[in-house]
Amino acid sequence: xxxNANQLRQSIVRPVLQNLGLWSQAAENLIMGTAAQExxxxxxxxxxxxxxxxxxxxxxxxxLNDCYVxxxxxxxxxxxxxxxxxxxxxxxxxxxxxxxxxAAAMCRVRYMRVSAALPxxxxxxxxxxxxxxxxxxxxxxxTTDEFIANYNRYLGGS
Numbered sequence: 368x369x370x371n372a373n374q375l376r377q378s379i380v381r382p383v384l385q386n387l388g389l390w391s392q393a394a395e396n397l398i399m400g401t402a403a404q405e406x407x408x409x410x411x412x413x414x415x416x417x418x419x420x421x422x423x424x425x426x427x428x429x430x431l432n433d434c435y436v437x438x439x440x441x442x443x444x445x446x447x448x449x450x451x452x453x454x455x456x457x458x459x460x461x462x463x464x465x466x467x468x469x470a471a472a473m474c475r476v477r478y479m480r481v482s483a484a485l486p487x488x489x490x491x492x493x494x495x496x497x498x499x500x501x502x503x504x505x506x507x508x509x510t511t512d513e514f515i516a517n518y519n520r521y522l523g524g525s
Contacts, residue, residue: 368410369407369408369409369410369521370402370408370409370423370467372399372403372408372521372522375399375402375408375409375423375467376395376399379467379468379471380395380398380399380402380471381395382468383452383468383471383472383475384398384471384475386448387445387448387449387472387475389475389479391485391488392488393485393486393487393488393494394475394478394485395488396488396489396494396522397478397485397486397494397497397498398424398471398474398475398478399518399522400491400494400495400498400514400517400518400522401424401474401498401502402423402424402474402521403514403517403518403520403521403522404498404503404509404513404514404517404518405420405423405424405425405509406422406423406424406425407517407521408423408517408521408522409423409467411425412464412465413464421460421461421463421464422463422464422465422467422470423467423470424463424470424471424473424474426463426470426473426474426477428460428463430477431459431460431463431473434473434476434477434480438476438480439476445476448472449469449472449473449476452466452468452469452472453466453469454466477501477502478497478501478502481497481501483497483501485497491515491518491519492511492515494514494518495511495512495514495515495518496511498511498514499511499514
């Protein structure tokens, strides 16, 4: 059963992005669309088929580590704000599945490392293409058509 889209948007994603100073409607819609595509908006918090990806945004521990080593470790203010979402336990990778605020923050970090501008907030095909190129990547199994279908299915009215 998926997470309620309005509650995820209004109680987690938007406040986290605003707190980090990284909110825009396009960023919010992209993060929400990523959750819709990657996990059926929270239907799954472990990768289907047994892979390493975790949480509603299906981030892999290696990607999480790369975000720290090659990005956040050079941005102390942002790193401090993101790490403030962490609970004392379990480890960061596990919290991708157990801590949706932290996972949303890390999803945003993954996208902010891209130099290309975000698409228009209401350009769902554009958001899908951005997700495919920069989050799922060419080697990923997801498609832009799936993203659009899942965006409309899970977020159409949110």
